[in-house]
Amino acid sequence: MKKLPIGIQTFSKIIQENHYYIDKTPFIKKLESGGYYFLSRPRRFGKSLFLDTLKEAFSGNRELFKGLYLYDNWDWDKKYPVIKVSFGMGVHRTPQELNLKIIEALAQIERNYDIKLTNQTPSGKFYEAIEKLSEKYNQKVVVLIDEYDKPILDRIEEPDIAKENREVLKDFYSVLKDADPYLHLVFITGVSRFSKVSIFSGLNQLNDITLDKEFATICGYTQTELETVFEDRIKDFDKEEVKKWYNGYNWLGESVYNPFDILLLFDKKEFRPYWFETGTPTFLIKMFQKNQYYLPDLENLEVGEEILSNLDIDYIYPENLLFQSGYLTIKDHYRISNKNYYLLTYPNLEVKTS
Known part of the structure; x- marks a missing residue:
């Protein structure tokens, strides 16, 4: 049997150390021509691993993809300089820390690519890094940003600090608009979907694929993936019971299994709400305790697109936070007079058994 990649977010480590890997590289092929993309998914759902896989593909590390879809379906002669920034480490307590x-x-990035940045501000250094890498390699740059919203969510229960962190990030991300001539691909991931106006002001070309059916299974495991890649593991379990526990997530396409739950199920051989026990965002719990929200009332709740599409510190809806954090998912959707409406539901037994 292969190793279970529990907690591993590095693509090269998964491949080189013989871990299971669900081939998500067909989605990378869709991004080959470049552009600006945004993806929101719950924590511990595979966003960071996908971003790292993107980095290896655009860096031209072909041998890592042997046996995968991308190996024979990619222009490996083209190599791009890659700037990857993650806000996932640590807690961002103040704007100065951020x-x-x-x-x-x-x-x-300076050390990795042997360049010298002389500007003093974070946004100035960011722009300079993009420009210098493009000039040094005579190629456009790929920018990957992981957990773009964590510095805000870390302080969401303290609105004043959260707003200050938001302004720092807004200034940092604003560079992407002016650096457009030097950019090939920008891919941004996070838990929440803050409104473009509040975070990505001016970045009108940002393509939000969070609820795009074409990318519905970009993270998580489909039924087919579970039964083929993990064939030697799933045989020891009642498939219907596994499905009942962990297959409740839907983003307007095929439903997917929570990968964190599946890996720990195979490791512990016991049905438990693993994601709920260890992946619950503390900011969400603090907000619900403060406002005394009654979660069962949110089952089969109907909401409009304006609630699920935008989040801002000044206008926080419990339904929005629950959906974006993974507590709620889309059970059904419909359209009336050119407006989208969604019926939300708890994704599986994780919340019901807590």
Whole structure:
């Protein structure tokens, strides 16, 4: 049997150390021509791994993809300089801390590519890094940003600090608009979908694929993937019971299994709400305790697209946070007078058994 990639977010480690890997590289092929993309998914759902896989593909590391779809379906002669920034590490307590962490991340880019950044501000260094990498390699740059919203969510129960962190991020991301001539692909992931106006002001070409049916299974495991890749593991379990527990997530396409739950099920050989026990965002719990929300009332709740599509510190809806954090998912959807409406439901037994 192969190893279970529990907690591993590095593509090369999964491949080189013989872990199970669900081939999501057909989605990378769809991004080959470039553009600006945004994807929201719950925590521990495979976003960081997908971003790291993107990095390896655009860096031209072909041998890592042997046996995968992309190996024979990619132009490996083209290699792009890649800037990857993750806000997943640590807690961002103040705007000063956040600025320092951005500068540290860009200093790592300096070392990786042997360039010198002379600008002083985080946004200035970011723009300079993009420009210099493009000039040095005579190629456009790929920018990957993971957990773009964590510095805001870390302080969501303290609105004043959250707003200050938002302004720092807004200034940082604003570089992407002016750096457009030097950019090939921008891919941004996070838990929440803050409104473009509040975070990505001016970045009108940003394509939000969160509820795009074509990308519905970009993260998570489909039924076919579970039964083929994990064939030697799933045979020891009642498939219907596995489905009842972990297959409740839907983003307007085929439903998917929670990968964190599946991996721990195979490891522990016991049905438990693993994601709920360890992946629950603390910011969400704090907000619900403060406002005394009664979660069962949200079962089969009907909401409009305006609630699921936008989140801002000044206008926080419980339905929005629950959906974007993974507590609720789409059970059904319909359209009336050119407006989208969604029926929400708890994704599986995780919440019901807590």
